Amino acid sequence: MTGHAHFLSFIRNGTAGYGIETPAGIVDLSARHGGRWPTLREVIADGALDTLATEASRLSADFPADGITRGIPVPAPEKIICVGVNYPDRNEEYRDGQAAQANPSLFVRFPRSFVGHEVPLTRPPESEQLDYEGEIALIVGKAGRRIAEADALSHVAAVSLANEGTIRDWVRHAKFNVTQGKNFEGTGSIGPWLIPFADESQIADITLETRVNGEVRQRDRTGRMIFSFRRIISYISTFTTLVPGDMILTGTPTGAGARLDPPVWLKPGDVVEVSAEGLGTLRNGVKDEIVND
Incomplete structure (x- = not known):
């Protein structure tokens, strides 16, 4: 069961917790182990995902899933690092005549810029150009610096999905930056679950698809990524130590709303x-953000 356990972080009755979602509801692991592991970040750091998944497989659900608000899988990660332009067709969208770069384009996001599964994204009053970007998210389980590509996947604890939502006109507010447009609060999401990482076949060549109101907008396979999961981990760890709970968003396929003619915003x-x-x-x-005067 461990490779398919659906871990999640949630808020219920005003209290943060974590557990595993089953067809019958939520197995509340934080109620049983919160003293030792306050959040899933500590569970990951202790290498205890498989232990808790095995335990949960013998337990009944504690409450239904419809009574919770879901958060991002790892609360308060030290780092969320995102990869830009990592699918061939996405590189072609820039129409700058340049081949794919030799190294990944990277930027960082703050945890507040993401919400959990089934929580509405927020369109801010400063711009209507809220866009979507479907991505695979890696969750680091073992710390490392200058990690060799051959060893990179041994540092992955789990996998999730992300919508790396962007305020498009705010990524061009200055000569050289994307930080503002990538960090409006509540514009992206991560979830629905944290799935323990089993082996490379789990993510090596899987279909990634984004739909808006049921219409397919993005669809590609991870096997076509310009920079592999191994390469991304190795490259990032060259300049910073990856630590348990860090999240790496690995890039989005072609088809974001900004590239439609005319553009279509959420x-x-x-x-x-x-x-x-x-x-x-x-x-x-x-939803629109409500701003109090």
């Missing part, structure tokens, strides 16, 4: 779904 009432084989479907509505 608006309140839309539903965005990101799906991948073995990882489920991350689903979020869209």
